[in-house]
Amino acid sequence: MSKGGTSITKDKIFKGIGLTATFSCLLILAIFLGFIVYQGVERLSLDFLMALPSRFADQSGIYTAWIGTLWVMVLTTLISFPVGVGAGIYLEEYSRKNKWSTFLEINIANLAGVPSIIYGLLGLEVFVRLAQMGNSILAGSMTLSLLILPIIIVSTREAIRAVPKTIKDASRGLGASKWQTIWHQILPASFGGILTGVILAISRAVGETAPLIVIGALAYVPFAPQGPLDEFTVLPIQIFNWVSRPQHEFMINAAAAIIVLLGITFLMNGIAVYLRNRWQNKLNC
Amino acid sequence: MGRKLKEKIIEKALAFCALLTILTTIGIVLVLLVEAVGFFREVSIIDFLTQTQWTPLFSQKSYGILPLLAGTFLTTLIAIAVALPVGLTIAVYLNEYASRRFRKIVKPLLEVLAVVPTVVYGFFALLIVTPFLKSFIPGLSGFNALSPGIVMGIMIIPFVSSLSEDALSSVPDSLRQASFGMGSTKFQTAFRVMVPAASSGIIVSAILAVSRAIGETMIVAIAAGMRPQFTFDPTVPIQTITAYIVQISMGDVPYGTLAYKTIFAAGITLFIFTFILNNISYWIKTRYQEKYE
Numbered sequence: 001m002s003k004g005g006t007s008i009t010k011d012k013i014f015k016g017i018g019l020t021a022t023f024s025c026l027l028i029l030a031i032f033l034g035f036i037v038y039q040g041v042e043r044l045s046l047d048f049l050m051a052l053p054s055r056f057a058d059q060s061g062i063y064t065a066w067i068g069t070l071w072v073m074v075l076t077t078l079i080s081f082p083v084g085v086g087a088g089i090y091l092e093e094y095s096r097k098n099k100w101s102t103f104l105e106i107n108i109a110n111l112a113g114v115p116s117i118i119y120g121l122l123g124l125e126v127f128v129r130l131a132q133m134g135n136s137i138l139a140g141s142m143t144l145s146l147l148i149l150p151i152i153i154v155s156t157r158e159a160i161r162a163v164p165k166t167i168k169d170a171s172r173g174l175g176a177s178k179w180q181t182i183w184h185q186i187l188p189a190s191f192g193g194i195l196t197g198v199i200l201a202i203s204r205a206v207g208e209t210a211p212l213i214v215i216g217a218l219a220y221v222p223f224a225p226q227g228p229l230d231e232f233t234v235l236p237i238q239i240f241n242w243v244s245r246p247q248h249e250f251m252i253n254a255a256a257a258i259i260v261l262l263g264i265t266f267l268m269n270g271i272a273v274y275l276r277n278r279w280q281n282k283l284n285c
Numbered sequence: 286m287g288r289k290l291k292e293k294i295i296e297k298a299l300a301f302c303a304l305l306t307i308l309t310t311i312g313i314v315l316v317l318l319v320e321a322v323g324f325f326r327e328v329s330i331i332d333f334l335t336q337t338q339w340t341p342l343f344s345q346k347s348y349g350i351l352p353l354l355a356g357t358f359l360t361t362l363i364a365i366a367v368a369l370p371v372g373l374t375i376a377v378y379l380n381e382y383a384s385r386r387f388r389k390i391v392k393p394l395l396e397v398l399a400v401v402p403t404v405v406y407g408f409f410a411l412l413i414v415t416p417f418l419k420s421f422i423p424g425l426s427g428f429n430a431l432s433p434g435i436v437m438g439i440m441i442i443p444f445v446s447s448l449s450e451d452a453l454s455s456v457p458d459s460l461r462q463a464s465f466g467m468g469s470t471k472f473q474t475a476f477r478v479m480v481p482a483a484s485s486g487i488i489v490s491a492i493l494a495v496s497r498a499i500g501e502t503m504i505v506a507i508a509a510g511m512r513p514q515f516t517f518d519p520t521v522p523i524q525t526i527t528a529y530i531v532q533i534s535m536g537d538v539p540y541g542t543l544a545y546k547t548i549f550a551a552g553i554t555l556f557i558f559t560f561i562l563n564n565i566s567y568w569i570k571t572r573y574q575e576k577y578e
Contacts, residue, residue, distance in 0.1 A: 007470045114500075121317065121552045214548075262401065266400070
């Protein structure tokens with residue numbers, strides 16, 4: 001045990017390093033967020049939210065941007081929710097374990113790792129050009145839907161798997177068909193978990209910039225979009241546009257817009273975490 | 286009969302949803318291949334892979350991908366140099382040292398780092414980290430690889446730490462107890478027993494982190510400059526593959542031109558790298574799961 005002394009010292013040193021690493025990360029996060037609030041909070045006003053974009057930083061607002069973000073959120077949810085949950089149900093309840101299902105699984109894992117900008121290239125060729133949707137909200141939402149599909153599928157499968165098998169067996173035992181069991185028993189019991197995954201996925205889509213730039217979402221849109229086939233911009237693109245300018249006033253605008261974007265993102269994540277906790281408690285009862 | 290038919294239709298509809306994921310992959314590969322083949326009809330693949338100039342928009346055109354690859358490699362290397370040691374340290378600390386309560390409070394806070402949109406990280410890199418680095422690195426250019434690389438690393442930390450932690454916590458507790466029983470300290474147990482036992486999971490987290498860093502776009506598009514240079518100097522402006530695609534997408538490059546096709550040639554290069562990395566990690570993961578479950 002002659003080395004015992006140094007081992008215990010090592011133990012203490014690592015404990016210090018671990019604690020420092022953890023708190024450094026949290027400190028950096030606090031500095032980043034504090035800086036944003038410090039820079040942007042004074043610019044934030046009703047005028048800023050309701051003003052159209054302008055060449056002059058102090059007259060410019062984020063009206064078109066947040067309307068665009070709202071459109072993208074709604075359309076992306078409408079597209080990705082049924083498709084993602086449907087695919088999740090199929091993989092968990094219908095598909096038999098064979099080479100085909102393994103292939104599907106590897107493929108989904110792979111899609112989750114494809115850089116978002118590649119989805120932009122796919123959307124540009126398939127939705128913008130081939131399907132002739134142009135640089136529209138619809139094209140953008142379909143691109144983002146494909147991007148978040150793997151997240152929704154994976155979380156749907158996890159949620160379904162968490163439902164006790166006894167519920168399924170009981171339903172089938174009473175003579176319910178496969179789909180009746182899924183629709184009346186499994187989906188209601190797993191809905192909290194599914195919803196959590198969908199909200200997290202949509203919140204990811206709201207923060208995406210690169211794929212939307214590639215499909216041609218514009219930095220400058222003079223009016224708020226009226227329908228799904230209109231041209232559009234979103235908050236992240238507006239932020240990118242302002243950050244790319246050298247003038248300090250636009251940086252202030254960017255910081256204020258970031259507060260709004262982070263507000264949306266954190267709110268959605270908060271709701272998701274709340275729903276997950278409630279659902280898990282219910283499931284454990 | 287009606288009910289059976291309905292059941293069949295529903296099953297087919299659900300199967301179609303799952304099939305869409307395959308169609309997406311086929312779509313990605315086809316789109317990249319078709320446009321890239323168009324590109325390589327006009328530019329020799331040898332020049333593409335060996336020339337050290339990337340100037341598709343200049344009058345003196347040159348199509349060597351090496352400058353973009355160097356930029357991508359450089360920012361990725363810096364990001365991993367930050368994310369891997371810090372992420373792993375946090376994972377070991379939280380799993381082996383910290384109390385349950387501490388972990389419960391800190392983990393969600395760390396996850397916030399992963400939730401922040403990348404465009405916001407770009408803002409941080411340009412306006413906080415670059416000025417800070419400039420205060421003690423005098424030669425640092427306003428746009429450089431170092432600052433976005435570091436910020437990218439910070440962004441990836443929770444990704445590495447949570448994946449590594451999953452790996453560590455799936456190691457059977459009996460191994461830890463046995464190590465303690467032999468009189469080992471926590472440090473010895475962590476680094477001689479737990480980390481080696483979880484090594485495949487930790488390697489997976491590292492590979493996925495590299496893949497994330499290679500594909501990351503907005504941070505480098507904002508803070509690294511838009512100048513493709515074949516250099517490994519982290520203090521000068523560079524351009525990554527992803528940032529180049531953004532640059533072209535924002536300009537008015539007409540459809541079907543050679544300049545338009547360059548983004549697909551760059552895209553397929555990016556896709557090949559991430560595809561290989563993702564598959565390696567999936568392969569390791571499936572082998573590893575068999576080991577303990």
